Amino acid sequence: xxxxxxxxxxxxxxxxxxxxxxxxVGEFTKSSELLEHYCTVHKIKWKVxxxxxxxKIPIKGCRLCRSNTDDxxxxxxxxxxxxxxxxxxxxxxxxxxxxxxxxxxxHKTVGRNLKDGATKSxxxxxxxxxxxxxxxxxxxYRIWQGILDRCYNKNRSEYYRYGGRxxxxxxRWRTGENNEHPFLCFLADMGERPSKEHSVDxxxxxxxxxxxxxxxxxxxxxERNKRxxxxxxxxxxxxxxxxxxxxxxxxxxxxxxxxxxxxxSVKRAVETPTFK
Numbered sequence: 472x473x474x475x476x477x478x479x480x481x482x483x484x485x486x487x488x489x490x491x492x493x494x495x496v497g498e499f500t501k502s503s504e505l506l507e508h509y510c511t512v513h514k515i516k517w518k519v520x521x522x523x524x525x526x527k528i529p530i531k532g533c534r535l536c537r538s539n540t541d542d543x544x545x546x547x548x549x550x551x552x553x554x555x556x557x558x559x560x561x562x563x564x565x566x567x568x569x570x571x572x573x574x575x576x577x578h579k580t581v582g583r584n585l586k587d588g589a590t591k592s593x594x595x596x597x598x599x600x601x602x603x604x605x606x607x608x609x610x611x612y613r614i615w616q617g618i619l620d621r622c623y624n625k626n627r628s629e630y631y632r633y634g635g636r637x638x639x640x641x642x643r644w645r646t647g648e649n650n651e652h653p654f655l656c657f658l659a660d661m662g663e664r665p666s667k668e669h670s671v672d673x674x675x676x677x678x679x680x681x682x683x684x685x686x687x688x689x690x691x692x693x694e695r696n697k698r699x700x701x702x703x704x705x706x707x708x709x710x711x712x713x714x715x716x717x718x719x720x721x722x723x724x725x726x727x728x729x730x731x732x733x734x735x736s737v738k739r740a741v742e743t744p745t746f747k
Contacts, residue, residue: 493533508533512542515556543568543582549591552577562625588646597652597705606654610664615657618680619645641681661685701728703737715741 474669486495496507496516505518510533517533518522535704543553549571554721557567557579565581570593572578578593606612611667621633644660660682661671672688673680676697712731730740 514544541582543585546585548585549588550574550596551580551585551590551592552587588642591646605624606658610667611658612654614664615644615654617669622680636677638677639679643677643682644680661687701731703731705737705741712737712741 483495486493492510494509494511496509505520507516507518508598512533512695515533544555546553547657548570551570552641552655554569554571557569559579560566561581564733565583567579570578570580570584570585572593574593574597575593576593576595577733580590584590600719619640620627621629622638623634625634626631634705644653644657648656665687666668668689669687671680671685671688674684678684701712702709703712703715704710705718712727713724715737716722717728721742721744722740726745727740732736734741
């Protein structure tokens with residue numbers, strides 16, 4: 472039936488049989504023209520060619536039907552009440568939902584942020600919380616914010632080394648717990664920054680930002696926890712190759728590294744002297 476014009480009566484009958492939740496708003500004379508349709512499930516209007524509904528594999532309906540997105544209309548998330556879906560979507564193809572905040576502002580966000588608790592207000596809640604704890608200008612707050620940006624802000628230059636590798640921030644530090652602001656949860660778990668030389672270091676460099684996997688460490692200590700470092704066992708202790716070279720004190724690091732890549736044992740690579 473594709474490409475063949477149908478009478479409005481025949482088309483509406485066909486539409487009712489295959490897509491009972493969709494109604495055709497207007498009538499058509501050609502199957503190639505765009506007509507406005509209405510989805511009674513998600514209450515969305517959009518235009519589509521009538522011939523699209525007469526193919527062997529008909530489309531499922533509006534954009535929310537096709538993406539199997541839950542209808543969030545009327546649901547409350549924190550201070551936000553979902554009003555209706557938006558026609559715009561983000562770079563990953565997720566549609567925005569238009570929400571009304573308790574403060575009176577209108578805010579747009581994707582459903583995923585609402586469901587996982589990442590977005591609870593139009594931004595007024597963060598402003599009130601910052602004023603409450605008074606630490607939004609502190610180094611701890613700057614470090615916490617930097618952690619979130621590296622993991623979730625694709626515009627950050629370091630994103631590919633963190634969020635791009637699948638590194639995430641635990642829910643407690645990202646959305647809070649027991650109505651506590653996430654930064655205050657982070658501060659309670661990590662404590663205040665010991666000195667200006669310290670920053671947050673992940674014990675397991677491939678692990679997430681969690682209380683059990685993070686500690687305050689100096690830049691010198693963090694350099695030894697890079698995933699590019701070569702970890703070896705020397706004299707019964709696990710260390711990086713650079714430390715093994717330093718303990719042996721016989722050859723240079725470049726010499727030991729070249730030997731190690733050739734298949735030499737760690738002991739032989741760092742303890743065999745070079746001959747001129």
